[in-house]
Amino acid sequence: MRAVALKGKREFELKEIEEPVIDNEKVVIKILKAGICGSDLHYFEMGEPVGLVMGHEFCGEVINPGNRTDLKVGDRVTALPISPCGNCPACLSGNPQYCKSTLDPCCRTFFR
């Protein structure tokens, strides 16, 4: 699928990226709208991480709910695009965005 990715300082490129792989633990969402936030502006100015597809603040429609029983195809959703552990001090204090275990590559870069 096509995506706009960060190429360098203040530079984007249109490229092909892999379709999301269904593993039943994740929900696949068709993005309908995405915003630009302060984090995106910092990445844009720094030019890294190269390859980052921005737009982590979004809304969309579920196209595959995986094993989630509370969602169905067509539901309109948004999401916190990180995978916090739920057990570390950051998670337990209500700040999962600071979790060191997050699987989101942009957040790992942001907090390194």
Ligand SMILES: [Zn+2]
């Ligand atoms: Zn943001």
Ligand SMILES: [Zn+2]
């Ligand atoms: Zn955590």
